[in-house]
Amino acid sequence: GFAILNGKIIDRSEAKVDIEDRGYQFGDGVYEVIRVYNGKMFTAVEHLERFVKSSNSIGISLPYKTAELSGLLEKLIDKNNLQLGIIYMQLTRGVAPRNHAFPTERITPTLTAYTKEFARPDESMKTGVKTILTEDIRWLRCDIKSLNLLGNSLAKQKAAEAGCFEAIQHRDENVTEGSSSNIYIVKNGVVITHESNNLILKGITKDVILDLCLANNIPVEERTFTLEELASADEVFLSSTTSEVMPIVGIGDKKVTEGQPGPVTKKLQKLFQQEIE
Ligand code: PDD
Numbered sequence: 371g372f373a374i375l376n377g378k379i380i381d382r383s384e385a386k387v388d389i390e391d392r393g394y395q396f397g398d399g400v401y402e403v404i405r406v407y408n409g410k411m412f413t414a415v416e417h418l419e420r421f422v423k424s425s426n427s428i429g430i431s432l433p434y435k436t437a438e439l440s441g442l443l444e445k446l447i448d449k450n451n452l453q454l455g456i457i458y459m460q461l462t463r464g465v466a467p468r469n470h471a472f473p474t475e476r477i478t479p480t481l482t483a484y485t486k487e488f489a490r491p492d493e494s495m496k497t498g499v500k501t502i503l504t505e506d507i508r509w510l511r512c513d514i515k516s517l518n519l520l521g522n523s524l525a526k527q528k529a530a531e532a533g534c535f536e537a538i539q540h541r542d543e544n545v546t547e548g549s550s551s552n553i554y555i556v557k558n559g560v561v562i563t564h565e566s567n568n569l570i571l572k573g574i575t576k577d578v579i580l581d582l583c584l585a586n587n588i589p590v591e592e593r594t595f596t597l598e599e600l601a602s603a604d605e606v607f608l609s610s611t612t613s614e615v616m617p618i619v620g621i622g623d624k625k626v627t628e629g630q631p632g633p634v635t636k637k638l639q640k641l642f643q644q645e646i647e
């Protein structure tokens with residue numbers, strides 16, 4: 371297959387980065403995961419805007435116009451003949467002798483991207499998934515989609531070791547988000563999810579879901595909710611680019627919605643399905 375390295379589409383096996391790339395040494399960079407359905411990027415503009423926002427917030431300026439980048443990604447999808455999958459794209463500050471402070475000389479940021487075939491999680495979307503709870507030990511700029519994913523990775527590993535799909539993170543009593551997803555509860559018909567501030571990533575899928583709620587008279591509250599509210603919720607679900615609207619049917623040893631996806635979750639799955647057709 372093919373990959374993008376610094377604006378060029380080249381053979382995947384030729385795409386190599388220097389050992390002193392700051393992304394490799396410091397996690398000094400940002401990334402995006404974009405869904406591809408039927409050979410087309412889903413919510414491409416939103417992802418590209420977030421990519422620019424993330425990179426600007428750590429002082430890296432994207433050396434391409436977003437339209438240019440979007441065209442390049444479309445070409446990559448074509449060349450790799452991708453119908454259903456994802457694009458992974460990342461931008462690092464670039465290559466420089468190791469020093470925590472940014473290099474004083476201008477360096478070119480390293481842009482890489484590749485595609486991967488990735489089916490929709492049809493089976494789990496029907497049955498729902500199990501989760502565990504874990505303390506959110508990450509930094510205070512979780513709104514930046516940065517390459518520093520150690521906290522997320524440790525949380526996901528804990529879930530994996532417990533045979534679970536996702537770890538639900540909380541800061542003391544407050545639920546923040548999953549290790550790679552946003553978390554929602556439903557109580558008395560109201561969808562509740564953490565407000566988009568510095569403690570969570572503002573999911574593109576979250577924005578799609580909140581718009582769907584608005585358009586379909588499903589009441590929404592974007593606010594912090596507690597572990598207690600999570601435990602007594604009628605329904606719980608998560609969302610992400612790869613997981614779409616995913617029912618949560620277990621948290622630790624506790625069953626949610628009697629181990630079945632709930633009605634509001636199923637309604638949102640149906641509405642989301644219509645968005646991607
Ligand atoms: N993860 N929160 C975190 C911490 C995430 O890493 C992600 C996405 C989300 C959901 O965002 P979106 O709906 O825009 O995908 C929330 C991607 C898919 C990943 O790291 O693979």
